[in-house]
Amino acid sequence: MLQSLKAQLGGKVSTSPTDLETHGKDEGYPLRRPPLAVVYAENREDIQHTLAWARETSTPVIPFGAGTSLEGHILPQGACISLDLSRMNRILEVRPEDFLAIVEPGVTREQLNTALKGTGLFFPVDPGANASLGGMAATNASGTTTVRYGGMRQNVLALEVILANGEVLELGRAVRKTSAGYDLKDLFIGSEGTLGVITRLTLKLHPLPQHIHTLRVFFDSLEAAAEAAYQLMGSGLPLARLELVDELGLQAVNRYLGRDYPEKPGLFVEFHSSTREALEAESGSALALMREAGALRVDAARTPEERTLQWEARHQLYWALVAQYPGHQFMITDTAVPISKMPDLVRFAQATLREMDLGGSIVGHVGDGNFHTLIATDEALYPKAETFAAKLVEYTLSLGGTCSGEHGVGLRKKKYLQAEHRGSIPWMQQIKRLFDPQHLLNPGKVV
Amino acid sequence: MLQSLKAQLGGKVSTSPTDLETHGKDEGYPLRRPPLAVVYAENREDIQHTLAWARETSTPVIPFGAGTSLEGHILPQGACISLDLSRMNRILEVRPEDFLAIVEPGVTREQLNTALKGTGLFFPVDPGANASLGGMAATNASGTTTVRYGGMRQNVLALEVILANGEVLELGRAVRKTSAGYDLKDLFIGSEGTLGVITRLTLKLHPLPQHIHTLRVFFDSLEAAAEAAYQLMGSGLPLARLELVDELGLQAVNRYLGRDYPEKPGLFVEFHSSTREALEAESGSALALMREAGALRVDAARTPEERTLQWEARHQLYWALVAQYPGHQFMITDTAVPISKMPDLVRFAQATLREMDLGGSIVGHVGDGNFHTLIATDEALYPKAETFAAKLVEYTLSLGGTCSGEHGVGLRKKKYLQAEHRGSIPWMQQIKRLFDPQHLLNPGKVV
Known part of the structure; x- marks a missing residue:
């Protein structure tokens, strides 16, 4: 069957074991299942040829970019073509x-x-x-x-x-x-x-922002950190990043890098100011605001070198967790809620991790109400982590939130969409049928 | 036929001449055509009843808000119900x-x-x-x-x-x-x-912005104003409004209010700063930038009173034009282009107004590449104004732009959509059929 595709596209069709393997997995989903073949499309016509062949042979096609997705978006569920677009990189x-x-x-x-x-x-x-x-x-x-x-x-x-x-x-x-x-x-x-x-x-x-300043701030409680985040959001200060790292993550970073960060909820904040003088004023204003909000410790940074060090704990968190849980992989949740509900949901996540005896940490885009629980799993722990994720999504939806803030649905979250979108799901399915009546394009994903 | 609707909804159904008249027009389209009746919906059930009746009787329904649309969105094209939602105002x-x-x-x-x-x-x-x-x-x-x-x-x-x-x-x-x-x-x-x-x-x-400052700046040419606008867009200054008024508009304002604004392209700019000190710095920075960009005159304002005066010419423009063209109505175009194409398109609009001997002015959201030509029309001039608008849209599309930046399609722009969206139009039509197979909801609009 692949012969006719190869006849048209020649060397752009690969069935090499390496290609099949790299296109049969992503960075977050446990399933491994190689496609029939990989097509390295170089232009529109290659894609059109592949789709024409797909229609004739009723073979699904999965568009593939860099393979960095987390939820199983690019994974074959049966015999299919992985349509690799990495050569269309102009x-x-x-x-x-x-x-x-x-x-x-x-x-x-x-x-x-x-x-x-x-x-x-x-x-x-x-x-x-x-x-x-x-x-x-x-x-x-x-x-x-x-x-x-x-x-x-x-x-x-x-x-x-x-x-x-x-x-x-x-x-x-x-x-x-x-x-x-x-x-x-x-x-x-x-x-x-x-x-x-x-x-x-x-x-x-x-x-490009010309003047950047950052704050790293620690609080005694999640509530205090959330209240400080709310104050920042409402301040009109030129907030560009507003990230939360929980005490479990800071513990892991301290062990991994030999640091002594307070093992307390931390906010990592970046401002993009328009002038040097505005930076001075805004930086001062942000510092005062954080102290008033009850910050335990505030570190400010302005030079690129200071900033790099400032964000260290946030950026090294994943590797610190990898070091803390050797031999494990990480499942990463992606819920988002109305921002005032963040502390409630973070506490729920931490308590549930403890109850279920799962290891991990929480890192969040707190300004958007979106956070990730990084859960250490292996083959044995995976079903437990899935149970954790399901509990988290259920609670998230009860708070008016969404099962995915930014990672998408893929295979993993399809089971949650019904509860989130209810009556809209049949309409999404009809839109899918309208554009793809043969169900050739990445079938089985989203809806 | 209306009897069964009235039986269900009672006094919420009106056929009073005043109601029919106010629901048979909008603020920008010349057509007047009253609906069969107006339903003043007070809740979901009223809407569902109206739609059930519409399905049974195959009568179209047009949702109606405040009636401020400009393109004929809310105008009946035949016998229909105007579904007034103004009572759902909680x-x-x-x-x-x-x-x-x-x-x-x-x-x-x-x-x-x-x-x-x-x-x-x-x-x-x-x-x-x-x-x-x-x-x-x-x-x-x-x-x-x-x-x-x-x-x-x-x-x-x-x-x-x-x-x-x-x-x-x-x-x-x-x-x-x-x-x-x-x-x-x-x-x-x-x-x-x-x-x-x-x-x-x-x-x-x-x-709410705590610290607002504004600039009113005049330039010798449209190109100079556009270059200044580009510099502002790229500066990182906390730009909140960036409006253009052309020389024709300023002429009209001078006559109407007895002012002596330069009759040259003017930019009206507002910044929302986060602190008093940032305002000082940003205001100074914006002033310097405008002078360097070749501003003829820069007026800055910081107090609410100064700001009101500052924006006078922009806010009074419409009334100045009404006074300049008594007995006329205004057709308002709404094209948007990639922002570097603005001067080209504004010049085209001005030249075409002159060539066609049409009166009017240009006012634009220059930061978004979107501007409005206000064309003085009456019954006799209307076809000419329509021809002007068609030429403007044709040129806009050749520059990669859109026929509507913010007013929508309604009746007036439907004829342009084919040229703008080409192959996508049949898909829009299929989506319409999917959600509204009987074509009951505002039929004949958009696609």
């Missing part, structure tokens, strides 16, 4: 005068930001991993800077997509706002490759 | 601790902001008119503050809608971000009442 246009860039889907966020050096602009969405921008749009990724700059949905102005039937559509426009017609662009963002293959993105760029 | 919940409010669709933006007094928060989307929030979501409205705070799409977290079949759906969640499932919320925002009736909105609130 930055097609950078237009500083319009604050935008046009890229192919395989361009990674670091590649784009490197290319933007010298323009005074950057692309702010930072999910941690050096993900592909196509993949980031497909999952509506966001990250530490989202509290200020928004996630992918706010920063993708337009998309070119290829539908299951081979049609090429342009969705959205290269403008900062539009009210002309139904918003198909945002329907495709976050659709995880189930409605079409993203082949081009028009991205919004932002001026 | 602010259901204000949760400052979550930076959100939950409102019924008939609540106006001014009503909400009045209710928010004392919370330190506000709802920033300001389209000028005191529109209903349901209507603003239906057209994805935005305005002068969008360059900083975003438009409706960025500030509506969740919607409750009733579909043509009577089903109640909740779309989105009351959280600041989610990646869980297809984004139906944004599909309904901007769908102009053609996919469902909005019955509840969860809105994102923002801290």
